Amino acid sequence: xxxxxxxxxxxxxxxxxxxxxxxxxxxxxxxxxxxxxxxxxxxxxxxxxxxxxxxxxxxxxxxxxxxxxxxxxxxxxxxxxxxxxxxxxxxxxxxxxxxxxxxxxx
Numbered sequence: 356x357x358x359x360x361x362x363x364x365x366x367x368x369x370x371x372x373x374x375x376x377x378x379x380x381x382x383x384x385x386x387x388x389x390x391x392x393x394x395x396x397x398x399x400x401x402x403x404x405x406x407x408x409x410x411x412x413x414x415x416x417x418x419x420x421x422x423x424x425x426x427x428x429x430x431x432x433x434x435x436x437x438x439x440x441x442x443x444x445x446x447x448x449x450x451x452x453x454x455x456x457x458x459x460x461x
Contacts, residue, residue: 366424380424400425 357365366380381395402423410416419434 362429366427366429379427402426 367382369376369378369380371377381392381399384392384396400423404421404423405419406417407421408414408417418431420432421428422430422432
C-alpha cells in the first residue's frame with residue numbers, strides 16, 4: 356500500500372488488518388467539526404527525537420532528527436551547520452553606477 360499510495364495516505368486512511376482497522380492519525384478538524392472530531396485530533400501525540408541511532412550493526416550511524424506522530428516516524432532530517440565564511444561588510448559602503456545612481460550594497 357505504501358509503494359502504491361505513499362505514507363501520507365497511510366497516515367490519513369489508516370490500515371486494515373483482517374477485521375481490524377487501525378487509525379494512525381486524526382486529521383486537523385474544521386471549525387464546524389464536532390467536539391468528538393476535535394478531541395480525537397487533540398489526542399494525537401507529536402514528538403521529536405534528536406540523534407536517533409537506527410542500526411545495531413553500525414552503532415555510530417544516527418539520524419539527526421526524527422518527527423513522530425502517535426509513535427510512528429513521519430519525517431527524518433539531516434541537520435547541517437551553516438558554512439562559516441568571512442564576508443566583507445558592505446553595510447556602509449556605496450557603489451555609484453555609470454548612470455549616476457547610488458546603490459547600497461547589502
